[in-house]
Amino acid sequence: MIFAAILAGGVGNRMGEVDKPKQFLTLGDKPILIQTVEKFYLNSRIDEVIVLCHKYWLNHTKDLIEDYIPNAENIVVVEGGELRNDTIMNAVKYIEDNHELSEDDIIITHDSVRPFVTHRIIMENIEKTQEVGACDTVIPATDTIVVCHDGNIISDIPNRNYMYQGQTPQSFKILKLKECFNKLSDEDKRSLSDAAKIFVLNGEEVAIVKGEVFNIKITYPYDLKVANTIIDDAKLNISDAETGEYKVNLYDFGEE
Numbered sequence: 001m002i003f004a005a006i007l008a009g010g011v012g013n014r015m016g017e018v019d020k021p022k023q024f025l026t027l028g029d030k031p032i033l034i035q036t037v038e039k040f041y042l043n044s045r046i047d048e049v050i051v052l053c054h055k056y057w058l059n060h061t062k063d064l065i066e067d068y069i070p071n072a073e074n075i076v077v078v079e080g081g082e083l084r085n086d087t088i089m090n091a092v093k094y095i096e097d098n099h100e101l102s103e104d105d106i107i108i109t110h111d112s113v114r115p116f117v118t119h120r121i122i123m124e125n126i127e128k129t130q131e132v133g134a135c136d137t138v139i140p141a142t143d144t145i146v147v148c149h150d151g152n153i154i155s156d157i158p159n160r161n162y163m164y165q166g167q168t169p170q171s172f173k174i175l176k177l178k179e180c181f182n183k184l185s186d187e188d189k190r191s192l193s194d195a196a197k198i199f200v201l202n203g204e205e206v207a208i209v210k211g212e213v214f215n216i217k218i219t220y221p222y223d224l225k226v227a228n229t230i231i232d233d234a235k236l237n238i239s240d241a242e243t244g245e246y247k248v249n250l251y252d253f254g255e256e
């Protein structure tokens with residue numbers, strides 16, 4: 001089976017003074033969370049969409065889904081965890097409690113605040129995870145990456161040809177993900193800023209899938225302005241919710 005875990009368990013501190021976590025703010029004509037959930041709900045390869053949110057926002061999330069995607073049979077709302085990866089592990093627990101799992105079952109994890117994920121990215125996540133066991137969606141770094149450990153003096157400037165920026169989805173064979181996560185120390189768990197590193201720290205392979213420059217994460221108020229610009233762009237066909245593909249890709253970074 002293929003599950004999508006939409007991670008909406010954060011409270012959006014970096015978004016500043018807003019009356020609700022950023023995933024519930026409106027983008028275009030609907031909440032960001034709904035824009036994101038639709039991309040997965042409308043994909044026929046996905047068996048169940050698990051939306052994970054903070055316990056205080058469970059009812060609100062359920063209401064929103066009922067309002068915008070009424071009677072959806074394969075969407076469930078589950079409580080998230082303290083850290084992003086705890087939220088992912090809550091999805092894994094939900095799946096284990098409700099389904100008989102096999103080695104080949106897959107979880108596609110995705111930030112609720114990346115509403116511009118495309119059908120192609122999701123399909124390639126599924127293919128790569130089936131083939132390799134885990135994958136991460138990335139774009140080539142455009143800025144030079146500078147490493148500095150003490151906030152003062154540069155330690156390294158790695159060759160940019162090997163540098164990428166990680167996006168989501170990040171997808172995994174579920175049982176392997178659980179096994180790898182359980183092997184990590186508490187210190188490692190707290191240091192993680194994504195889920196692909198759970199595999200990397202265990203010496204397991206993670207394949208890359210080509211992301212998109214416009215597959216942005218809405219983190220700061222500026223990002224919401226950019227997201228609205230993408231939505232408003234007359235040359236983009238964002239109404240094609242079924243495929244999630246744009247007719248004109250103004251933000252393509254070139255073919256691989």
Ligand SMILES: Nc1ccn([C@@H]2O[C@H](COP(=O)(O)OP(=O)(O)OP(=O)(O)O)[C@@H](O)[C@H]2O)c(=O)n1
Nearest residue numbers: 007008009010011012013014082083084087112
């Ligand atoms: N315990 C957590 C923390 C984060 N997330 C989700 O992970 C995604 C990426 O995280 P981020 O952009 O950092 O969101 P927040 O944690 O809400 O933001 P901030 O760090 O500014 O508080 C978001 O969709 C967020 O809701 C989650 O599901 N569970």
Ligand SMILES: C[C@](O)(CO)[C@H](O)COP(=O)(O)O
Nearest residue numbers: 084111166167168193194217
């Ligand atoms: C997983 C991620 O979206 C990849 O870019 C990112 O690392 C999440 O970081 P955040 O600090 O939780 O937003």
